[in-house]
Amino acid sequence: xxxxxxxxxxxxxxxxxxxxxxxxxxxxxxxxxxxxxxxxxxxxxxxxxxxxxxxxxxxxxxxxxxxxxxxxxxxxxxxxxxxxxxxxxxxxxxxxxxxxxxxxxxxxxxxxxxxxxxxxxxxxxxxxxxxxxxxxxxxxxxxxxxxxxxxxxxxxxxxxxxxxxxxxxxxxxxxxxxxxxxxxxxxxxxxxxxxxxxxxxxxxxxxxxxxxxxxxxxxxxxxxxxxxxxxxxxxxxxxxxxxxxxxxxxxxxxxxxxxxxxxxxxxxxxxxxxxxxxxxxxxxxxxxxxxxxxxxxxxxxxxxxxxxxxxxxxxxxxxxxxxxxxxxxxxxxxxxxxxxxxxxxxxxxxxxxxxxxxxxxxxxxxxxxxxxxxxxxxxxxxxxxxxxxxxxxxxxxxxxxxxxxxxxxxxxxxxxxxxxxxxxxxxxxxxxxxxxxxxxxxxxxxxxxxxxxxxx
Amino acid sequence: xxxxxxxxxxxxxxxxxxxxxxxxxxxxxxxxxxxxxxxxxxxxxxxxxxxxxxxxxxxxxxxxxxxxxxxxxxxxxxxxxxxxxxxxxxxxxxxxxxxxxxxxxxxxxxxxxxxxxxxxxxxxxxxxxxxxxxxxxxxxxxxxxxxxxxxxxxxxxxxxxxxxxxxxxxxxxxxxxxxxxxxxxxxxxxxxxxxxxxxxxxxxxxxxxxxxxxxxxxxxxxxxxxxxxxxxxxxxxxxxxxxxxxxxxxxxxxxxxxxxxxxxxxxxxxxxxxxxxxxxxxxxxxxxxxxxxxxxxxxxxxxxxxxxxxxxxxxxxxxxxxxxxxxxxxxxxxxxxxxxxxxxxxxxxxxxxxx
Numbered sequence: 001x002x003x004x005x006x007x008x009x010x011x012x013x014x015x016x017x018x019x020x021x022x023x024x025x026x027x028x029x030x031x032x033x034x035x036x037x038x039x040x041x042x043x044x045x046x047x048x049x050x051x052x053x054x055x056x057x058x059x060x061x062x063x064x065x066x067x068x069x070x071x072x073x074x075x076x077x078x079x080x081x082x083x084x085x086x087x088x089x090x091x092x093x094x095x096x097x098x099x100x101x102x103x104x105x106x107x108x109x110x111x112x113x114x115x116x117x118x119x120x121x122x123x124x125x126x127x128x129x130x131x132x133x134x135x136x137x138x139x140x141x142x143x144x145x146x147x148x149x150x151x152x153x154x155x156x157x158x159x160x161x162x163x164x165x166x167x168x169x170x171x172x173x174x175x176x177x178x179x180x181x182x183x184x185x186x187x188x189x190x191x192x193x194x195x196x197x198x199x200x201x202x203x204x205x206x207x208x209x210x211x212x213x214x215x216x217x218x219x220x221x222x223x224x225x226x227x228x229x230x231x232x233x234x235x236x237x238x239x240x241x242x243x244x245x246x247x248x249x250x251x252x253x254x255x256x257x258x259x260x261x262x263x264x265x266x267x268x269x270x271x272x273x274x275x276x277x278x279x280x281x282x283x284x285x286x287x288x289x290x291x292x293x294x295x296x297x298x299x300x301x302x303x304x305x306x307x308x309x310x311x312x313x314x315x316x317x318x319x320x321x322x323x324x325x326x327x328x329x330x331x332x333x334x335x336x337x338x339x340x341x342x343x344x345x346x347x348x349x350x351x352x353x354x355x356x357x358x359x360x361x362x363x364x365x366x367x368x369x370x371x372x373x374x375x376x377x378x379x380x381x382x383x384x385x386x387x388x389x390x391x392x393x394x395x396x397x398x399x400x401x402x403x404x405x406x407x408x409x410x411x412x413x414x415x416x417x418x419x420x421x422x423x424x425x426x427x428x429x430x431x432x433x434x435x436x437x438x439x440x441x442x443x444x445x446x447x448x449x450x451x452x453x454x455x456x
Numbered sequence: 457x458x459x460x461x462x463x464x465x466x467x468x469x470x471x472x473x474x475x476x477x478x479x480x481x482x483x484x485x486x487x488x489x490x491x492x493x494x495x496x497x498x499x500x501x502x503x504x505x506x507x508x509x510x511x512x513x514x515x516x517x518x519x520x521x522x523x524x525x526x527x528x529x530x531x532x533x534x535x536x537x538x539x540x541x542x543x544x545x546x547x548x549x550x551x552x553x554x555x556x557x558x559x560x561x562x563x564x565x566x567x568x569x570x571x572x573x574x575x576x577x578x579x580x581x582x583x584x585x586x587x588x589x590x591x592x593x594x595x596x597x598x599x600x601x602x603x604x605x606x607x608x609x610x611x612x613x614x615x616x617x618x619x620x621x622x623x624x625x626x627x628x629x630x631x632x633x634x635x636x637x638x639x640x641x642x643x644x645x646x647x648x649x650x651x652x653x654x655x656x657x658x659x660x661x662x663x664x665x666x667x668x669x670x671x672x673x674x675x676x677x678x679x680x681x682x683x684x685x686x687x688x689x690x691x692x693x694x695x696x697x698x699x700x701x702x703x704x705x706x707x708x709x710x711x712x713x714x715x716x717x718x719x720x721x722x723x724x725x726x727x728x729x730x731x732x733x734x735x736x737x738x739x740x741x742x743x744x745x746x747x748x749x750x751x752x753x754x755x756x757x758x759x760x761x762x763x764x765x766x767x768x769x770x771x772x773x774x775x776x777x778x779x780x781x782x783x784x785x786x787x788x789x790x791x792x793x794x795x796x797x798x799x800x801x802x803x804x805x806x807x808x809x810x811x
Binding site for chain 1: 462596
């Protein structure tokens with residue numbers, strides 16, 4: 001196949017358009033008036049929705065391939081934002097983000113997969129499990145408050161025992177309740193309430209949300225002891241986590257009791273439920289949560305841990321708790337991203353969650369600028385559209401070794417960037433909505449006029 | 457309340473001891489055989505781990521490209537043997553030499569060639585990629601290391617370089633197997649070893665010898681020579697070392713070179729022991745060697761050695777008694793547990809508090 005110049009030009013235009021769209025989205029999100037904000041967000045959603053549906057010639061402006069890239073970029077942005085919270089803002093060098101992404105993807109996929117097979121057990125177990133697991137963690141936390149200075153390993157043991165108990169109850173309860181729900185699915189001729197389309201959409205939303213919480217709870221259990229390690233040791237331990245998760249995925253049908261995940265052969269038949277609406281919703285949700293967190297007092301505490309742990313401690317900040325908080329929220333984002341990813345690709349294979357691929361979020365975060373949310377979002381979209389979209393197709397036109405050449409060229413680009421601009425493309429700059437809000441002096445902050453002494 | 461955590465760890469240890477003890481009693485011969493294969497793996501890891509631990513000790517960089525230097529080492533020896541017949545060169549020049557001498561000299565030449573190539577490569581990488589970033593934030597150097605590693609892996613996978621396929625490796629010498637059963641016996645090809653005997657090959661002997669020898673050489677180099685003293689000084693405090701007239705850049709290059717030489721040797725031995733190579737050969741052994749270095753306490757040379765042996769044993773015993781695919785998972789779980797008990801590894805010194 002010969003080289004197609006028009007494709008190159010159109011692709012570059014599309015990438016520019018998407019990046020401009022991100023800038024616009026962040027700008028309208030940051031608009032002062034609430035009405036304008038709402039209109040702007042709907043408009044931002046509509047623009048892409050139009051591009052996805054309006055036909056020009058025999059395909060849409062954004063064809064199916066671009067749509068896939070878009071969803072992938074949204075998922076990648078969520079994962080990378082989570083990593084930026086952990087590494088960029090809190091300073092904990094983590095390579096475990098990809099493992100939590102995989103956990104979220106598999107958990108969410110399993111729920112909807114079972115649901116379309118008229119089996120509510122997945123949703124029930126996961127839902128009850130994250131609820132009970134969360135309650136247990138909260139309860140143990142309340143209990144541990146009485147014993148100040150409890151060694152981390154002992155606390156971890158208690159949390160672990162509690163979680164195991166909670167999840168055992170959840171599995172038992174889910175199995176029991178599943179029997180009650182079974183009639184509501186109806187028969188093939190007369191589909192019941194739960195087999196309808198809207199029910200599936202709700203289940204999808206819940207599945208992704210629960211998958212995120214599930215990843216967050218696992219990250220709590222894992223992070224509690226491991227975050228006490230120093231920076232590089234923490235990095236290696238989290239890399240180990242990704243590898244352990246990946247190994248468990250490969251053996252999900254033999255060692256883990258999930259025959260529907262089919263181990264190393266990959267899980268097929270996941271309903272493709274991710275639409276632009278859901279991808280956009282979750283992306284905006286993650287961006288808003290992240291931004292509001294970062295610019296809250298908690299966020300400043302998290303950032304202060306990065307700057308100087310000793311000074312933060314001296315200011316009365318609970319360093320360990322803040323590290324854990326950042327790690328858990330970051331993993332929550334990764335889990336949500338995984339859920340979104342699983343439901344647009346429809347196929348999960350352990351190869352996708354290999355630790356080598358797991359360096360990608362790290363590279364994206366560093367590429368966009370450590371501690372810059374805008375940089376991370378832009379880099380995620382740019383990365384996916386450029387590397388997965390443009391370069392793959394262009395190289396594919398030039399020869400048979402396309403995927404290999406792609407990975408030969410991008411490390412070189414990476415090396416050049418690191419030599420020229422080690423702080424990343426955006427450094428710590430932010431766009432629009434993500435900028436720190438200007439502090440409006442409140443009424444009682446203004447110097448009060450000194451009362452004039454009453455004249456005698 | 458520390459007893460809860462300690463009890464938990466003790467419980468884990470008891471389970472491990474129980475499983476191993478049960479298997480040892482059930483079939484001691486098999487157990488020893490697995491331990492031998494674990495040692496073989498561990499000694500190869502030790503060769504790679506030395507490079508990681510030295511580089512980390514001196515520039516605080518996780519040199520992800522080290523595993524790929526190791527891969528290049530095995531490929532160089534592959535081409536030297538299959539393309540250029542370098543393992544039999546003495547017999548081409550002196551046809552009357554006895555066969556044993558030819559094989560020994562030839563194999564040593566192949567190993568030396570791999571080592572030299574790896575040294576050249578590592579020093580180039582260090583000069584081109586890492587040196588300009590010495591004052592940049594640490595993450596920049598780390599990302600660069602990942603970039604170099606990806607570049608080597610995927611450049612090697614191109615068809616005109618090493619090709620993306622697995623390639624059967626031709627050993628420069630023949631495998632001789634011995635078995636131990638009331639004394640040592642050589643195993644001839646026709647005969648299987650008698651029941652209840654323990655077998656090992658000359659590959660095992662060579663790997664152990666090479667690994668122990670490097671360890672001794674390295675200890676001598678670091679403790680007794682001038683450049684070793686310079687290395688220790690640089691690792692301790694770079695600016696002060698520079699003030700004392702040490703050429704820090706040269707010392708760092710030298711450290712990379714020594715590490716790469718051992719990686720090259722490790723690459724040849726690994727390919728001889730597990731004779732199938734491909735362009736991503738270096739990833740997992742490299743990673744596990746690094747983990748071994750962390751396990752033993754990164755920056756410590758005996759630590760890397762001990763860590764590598766533990767790593768090899770854990771992997772072999774997991775493969776033997778639990779399940780083959782779980783070996784990476786168990787290895788990393790052991791690492792995490794060891795780090796929780798001793799946060800800087802077995803031989804590591806406690807981290808300095810931030811001033």
